[in-house]
Amino acid sequence: EKQQSLLLESAARFPPPKGVRLSYGTAGFRADASLLESTVFRVGILAALRSLKTGSVIGLMITASHNKVADNGIKVADPSGGMLTQDWEPFSDAIANAPDPHSLLQLITEFVKKEEIGFEGRQLAEVLLGRDTRPSGEALLEAAKQGITSIIGAIGTDMGVVTTPQLHWMVRARNRGLEASESCYFHQLSTSFRCLMDLKPEEISKNGNDATLVVDGADGVGGEKLEQFKKMLTGLCIEVRNRGDGILNEGVGADYVQKEKVAPRSFGSADAGLRCASLDGDADRLVYFSVLSKKNNNIELVDGDKILSLFALFIKEQLSILNEGEGKKGNDSYQARLGVVQTAYANGASTDYLNEMGLEVVLTPTGVKYLHEKAAEFDIGIYFEANGHGTILFSEAFLCWLETSHKTLLSTSEGSAKQKAASRLLAVSQLINQAVGDALSGLLLVEVILKYMGWSIHRWNELYHDLPSRQLKVKVVDRTAVLTANAETVAVQPIGIQEAINAEIAKYPRGRCFIRPSGTEDVIRVYAEATSQDAADALASSVAKLVD
Numbered sequence: 001e002k003q004q005s006l007l008l009e010s011a012a013r014f015p016p017p018k019g020v021r022l023s024y025g026t027a028g029f030r031a032d033a034s035l036l037e038s039t040v041f042r043v044g045i046l047a048a049l050r051s052l053k054t055g056s057v058i059g060l061m062i063t064a065s066h067n068k069v070a071d072n073g074i075k076v077a078d079p080s081g082g083m084l085t086q087d088w089e090p091f092s093d094a095i096a097n098a099p100d101p102h103s104l105l106q107l108i109t110e111f112v113k114k115e116e117i118g119f120e121g122r123q124l125a126e127v128l129l130g131r132d133t134r135p136s137g138e139a140l141l142e143a144a145k146q147g148i149t150s151i152i153g154a155i156g157t158d159m160g161v162v163t164t165p166q167l168h169w170m171v172r173a174r175n176r177g178l179e180a181s182e183s184c185y186f187h188q189l190s191t192s193f194r195c196l197m198d199l200k201p202e203e204i205s206k207n208g209n210d211a212t213l214v215v216d217g218a219d220g221v222g223g224e225k226l227e228q229f230k231k232m233l234t235g236l237c238i239e240v241r242n243r244g245d246g247i248l249n250e251g252v253g254a255d256y257v258q259k260e261k262v263a264p265r266s267f268g269s270a271d272a273g274l275r276c277a278s279l280d281g282d283a284d285r286l287v288y289f290s291v292l293s294k295k296n297n298n299i300e301l302v303d304g305d306k307i308l309s310l311f312a313l314f315i316k317e318q319l320s321i322l323n324e325g326e327g328k329k330g331n332d333s334y335q336a337r338l339g340v341v342q343t344a345y346a347n348g349a350s351t352d353y354l355n356e357m358g359l360e361v362v363l364t365p366t367g368v369k370y371l372h373e374k375a376a377e378f379d380i381g382i383y384f385e386a387n388g389h390g391t392i393l394f395s396e397a398f399l400c401w402l403e404t405s406h407k408t409l410l411s412t413s414e415g416s417a418k419q420k421a422a423s424r425l426l427a428v429s430q431l432i433n434q435a436v437g438d439a440l441s442g443l444l445l446v447e448v449i450l451k452y453m454g455w456s457i458h459r460w461n462e463l464y465h466d467l468p469s470r471q472l473k474v475k476v477v478d479r480t481a482v483l484t485a486n487a488e489t490v491a492v493q494p495i496g497i498q499e500a501i502n503a504e505i506a507k508y509p510r511g512r513c514f515i516r517p518s519g520t521e522d523v524i525r526v527y528a529e530a531t532s533q534d535a536a537d538a539l540a541s542s543v544a545k546l547v548d
């Protein structure tokens, strides 16, 4: 009773915008910030319910990532620190679009019953809240808080301005009984980074790549945090540009750099040859690049696929050091299953390269929620979207084995190659964010591996040569008219469109092309690949015409 009137009363303060339909999409709700108050309020309710249901801390992040500054959005972090379970997405869509407080209350009542959520008001539900640097963030965070507290017994804890991965990390930490503060996050990352730096081969430490890393902060939260964090990092020199003086994501950031393949604002030919990296607006994406000397603004792009390849190479090497000579005995050895997960946007050359390495490569639909889920099936699962979102997941079973054998190695053969390999893998599992893709932790791992290999960014980029590709977006009246299958590589609707696409692909040697509806924007995306840039461009634009 009391609960019902509290919900009705607070919902009345957040009427939904008229004539707008919102959907949870690839990564939570996103729209122009002015449309989002009621949605964010309602997702606050959902988060409180999720916390009651799971008996764990839940996270809410207010961000629109790489989208323009006027947009905003909200993502939910589940108890593990990962994305909200997909089972709850239909409910989130339904409540976001409920026309009035009464229909909202009805949806909630039905759902609470169906999910058997205890509602005595005695349990304590807690939601950690974070936001990026968008000016609309503060008001939206307040709306989310009001949603949370309209469930009796639920509280919202404001973690302030944080990166998306920091918030996910904090949720995971809290649910493991650890302290969830920014300083703990920085401490864990810097300690494991230091450990990996100390474990690099001696002969390499002298001729490695010691030049400064120049980072584009996308004028968002990531640049700010890195500027603060870099003081805690020894052995790595970082210069952060685009730290928030310019407009967020405008001509800057990982999305811009990866899609346009040009240098971001404040980078130019004077930086030619330097090792540079770019974060996105909420610092969950990372790409590297190097400005080419001759033509201004042209870059050599080192994208998520290549970060994935570098990580896979390093992990595979450590695993084979660990397993050396263990094959036949089989007593103490553990055949760790190493797998990599990509989407259809992965450059074909990267998939070939990973296959040649003998790795198991799995393809999933776009969206970290799908990649993460797949990667979690391996002992060590590495996933990356081409756009730079990804991480490495370690299974509990493998970590447990690794810790035990590391202890044994320390007592029997301290300083041996095997002991060092085990230390490195343990440090990687501490450094790389286990909750979600994290540009800051990914950046530190890239840096340490480059040092370990003694590689420059150019040497790294030479791992394989990207096939020329082109991405286009086509504005359509109804993007839901396109339905896909086989990890989005085939369009099954509208009927006949795939045949027409195939006919275009057939005109180009090594041509590959697919279309899919975006989950974050009102567009159909077209991706094409071929042996020359002209061919990739032509293939993309002829398929874009089919969609239009």
Ligand code: NG1
Residues within 6 Å of the ligand: 026, 027, 065, 345, 366, 367, 368, 385, 387, 389, 517, 518, 519, 520, 521, 525
């Ligand atoms: P959509 O709009 O569904 O293509 C985009 C990215 C995803 C993912 C999400 C969430 C591409 C082609 N798509 O999704 O990979 O990062 O945004 O941010 O880059």
Ligand code: ZN
Residues within 6 Å of the ligand: 065, 066, 164, 280, 281, 282, 283, 284, 285
């Ligand atoms: Zn992002």
